Amino acid sequence: MTDWDAALYLKFEQERTRPAIDLLARISNESPRTCVDIGCGPGNSTELLVNRFPEANITGLDQSPGMLAAAKLRLPHVDFEQIDLTHWRPGRPYDVIFASASLQWLPDHEALFPRLASLLTVGGCLAVHMPDTVREPIRALMRMVAAGGSWTAKLMPVATSRPRIGSIKDYYGFLATSCGSIDVWHTTYFHTLDNASKIVEWMKGCGLGPFLAQLDQDERRRFLEEYEARISAAYPPQIDGKVHLSVPTLFIVARRSI
DSSP states (O other), X not given: OOOOOHHHHGGGHHHHHHHHHHHHHTOOOSSOSEEEEETOTXXXXXXXXXXHOTTSEEEEEESOHHHHHHHHHHOTTXXXXXXXXXXXXXXXXXXXXXXXXXXXXXXXHHHHHHHHHHTEEEEEEEEEEEEOOTTSHHHHHHHXXXXXXXXXXXXXXXXXXXXXXXXXXXXXXXXXXXEEEEEEEEEEEEEXXXXXXXXXXXXXXXXXXXXXXXXXXXXXXXXXXXXXXXXXXXXXXXXXXXXEEEEEEEEEEEEEOO
């Protein structure tokens, strides 16, 4: 298992939390009793739930010990659990299941999303956002660098293992049999960062992690040098010298009806 660096992730906390804020705004449940944040990371998304639903019983779940340690430090009065989300089988239903930039790491969405919907109370809400960046340079260049160096044998299994996100129609179809209200949409965020090095720092806190975990120190250095050179070419500076990182994001808000 690749552990995640909470400090790296939170270098861009404001930008990373913005989709979770937008997602939370679309949840119409006013007084849920039980909420769970699956893939809660360092607790920035969980904190949003705590502030929005102060009377609810809220739990955060994540597989990363490092992320959970940061979440517990941030929100000492919230229950957090280390769990493999692929095999998560809770003993009770939830009024709100919230997933901020986590489900893109899990396989078999055709089975996963109906299963999550089945874990809602009737009238409960499943709220999900996932970065949909498979065609963006930040993702494509990771795969290209992985395929073009001495580390290819180590990295190609990583490069080909991440599940592909489906279409809006796919997710509507996954949820239509159990949810009477389904809202699915795309938004592209444009984050203004200081330079290409900051894009690499952004990616080190998320998508690059599984790649770098397979490499020794010298390989990491060489991989990052090659990746940053390609990122610099793909994201040229704007008139003020800064760069724009575009992050297409898929949102899903569904309410269980049966």
